[in-house]
Amino acid sequence: MSEQAADDVDDRRRSIGARRNPDTERAILDAAEAIMAEEGIARFSIEAVAKRARAGKPTIYKWWPDKTKLLLDVYHRQKPASVHMDTGTVEGDVFAFLTGVFAHWGDTGAGQVFRFVVAEAQRDEAAAESLRAYSAERRLQSGQIFQRGIDRGELAADVNVGLCADMLAGFIWQRLLTGRIERDPAQLRQTARQMVRGLLA
Structure with a gap:
């Protein structure tokens, strides 16, 4: 899936205002957890999480400004x-x-x-x-x-x-x-x- 297509999927998931969409949040955390379990820390990246979760990178960076913050939530x-x-x-x-x-x-x-x-x-x-x-x-x-x-x-x-x-x-x-x-x-x-x-x- 292209990044634009991922962003289109994310637009459909996005909730009104700054509030997190629970389905999108869960998809991102599930994807991050799966990448860690399957590929380890060396292959972990925001790009890989976005692709697997079918979410836009801007949304991930809005909620988790850096990779460390996302990893801590997974942890x-x-x-x-x-x-x-x-x-x-x-x-x-x-x-x-x-x-x-x-x-x-x-x-x-x-x-x-x-x-x-x-x-x-x-x-x-x-x-x-x-x-x-x-x-x-x-x-x-x-x-x-x-x-x-x-x-x-x-x-x-x-x-x-x-x-x-x-x-x-x-x-x-x-x-x-x-x-x-x-x-x-x-x-x-x-x-x-x-x-x-x-x-x-």
């Missing part, structure tokens, strides 16, 4: 719900988070995607901004683990939940970027225990 879309479980204790929640993230990175192409995003952010300011925005959202989400602990009276009231989330992210990023994804449950339980122990009320 987050694949993340299992078990990563953010409420187990009833902070240590249990941290263990569930570590187990879920490392399984996700080790069993799918998600670890490769995230490594690429971090690498791109070191050389491209648009990629860096996309990573910062994504990380800020995830920081709030991970911080809920520790906020629940405060609310239960399990953690001291003056614990900084954002800093705790940064410590958690720092550990998993360091392991990913140095090729040491941890899968041993005993080691993950020990990590969770040592992370939480100093925060106890």
Whole structure:
């Protein structure tokens, strides 16, 4: 299909105003996810996504200004719900988070995607901004683990939940970027225990 034909298809899908058309958004994300699964990061491009989704490149760039932002949405879309479980204790929640993230990175192409995003952010300011925005959202989400602990009276009231989330992210990023994804449950339980122990009320 020519680019003009793709744009014509996109025009039929486009919703009124700036609001995203859910069908077009889903088609783009489905196409991006399929390309990643079938061809890997090296063959991933906005052009390839547009062709597969039968969507116009202008629409993709309007919603995802750079490739990194689109990759992060694909990455987050694949993340299992078990990563953010409420187990009833902070240590249990941290263990569930570590187990879920490392399984996700080790069993799918998600670890490769995230490594690429971090690498791109070191050389491209648009990629860096996309990573910062994504990380800020995830920081709030991970911080809920520790906020629940405060609310239960399990953690001291003056614990900084954002800093705790940064410590958690720092550990998993360091392991990913140095090729040491941890899968041993005993080691993950020990990590969770040592992370939480100093925060106890």
